[in-house]
Amino acid sequence: MSASATAATAMIGCACGRTRMEASGAPILVSECLCDSCRAAAARLAALPGAVDRLTAYGATPCAEYRKDRIRIVSGAEHLAEFRLSADAGTRRVVATCCNTPVFLELKGAHWLSVYLHLWPPHTRPTAQLRTMVGDLDDASRLPDDLPNLKSQSLWFYAKLLAAWIAMGLRNPRIEVKEKLDA
Known part of the structure; x- marks a missing residue:
């Protein structure tokens, strides 16, 4: 599935299936991030019990950037916990603790979520359009x-990202996650 395709609704979820989300419409864009932060977080999250290393063979974190108003947690919200690289980090990664599957990344103040591509079944997974932060x-x-x-x-x-925010009426919905995760 290409990122520009208009997808109706995709049901995506964690490795064990307890945490499920609905992604409506096409993503804003699909990227592979190679920043130091994504690579460090992936290494720490992969060390959790039962977790799997989700980086590509060359160390990228593949994500589909979605408007927050197009992602809905269908089940398993009680399993979600936020992980930050440091106490004052502006970026949080949200993990389904039922199986320690990273679910999405959220930047402080952002109107979008970077939803990890491993949540989609391989045959329906959005295709990356670019790699970013190669300079790291x-x-x-x-x-x-x-x-x-x-x-x-x-x-x-x-x-x-700006066009998506304008289409959202310049809103920034909150995604509540009550638990914290140390990794």
């Missing part, structure tokens, strides 16, 4: 050239 790598020469490999986020990336 010591050696980017090992990256495949099948997608644009951007040193940081591009103007196009921010324009897509």
Whole structure:
């Protein structure tokens, strides 16, 4: 499924199936992030009991960026816990603790969620359009050239996010997660 395709509704969920979400419509964009923060968080989350390393072979975190108003938690909200790399980190990663599956990433003040692509069944998984934050790598020469490999986020990336926020009426819905996770 391409990122630009208009998907009706996708049911996605954690590895054990207890935490399920509904993603409506097409994502804003689909990316693979190579920032230091995503790679460090992935390593710490992969060390949790029963967890799986979700990075690509070259260390990227694949995500579909979705408007918050297009993601609905259908079941398992009681299993969600937030993980932060440090107490004052502006980014939180939300994990389904029933099986220690990372579910989404949320930047402080953001109107979108970066939903991890491993939640989709492989045959319905959105396709990445670009890699971003390649500048954080010591050696980017090992990256495949099948997608644009951007040193940081591009103007196009921010324009897509701004257009989505305008379409949302400049709202920023809250996603409540009550538990905290130490990893």
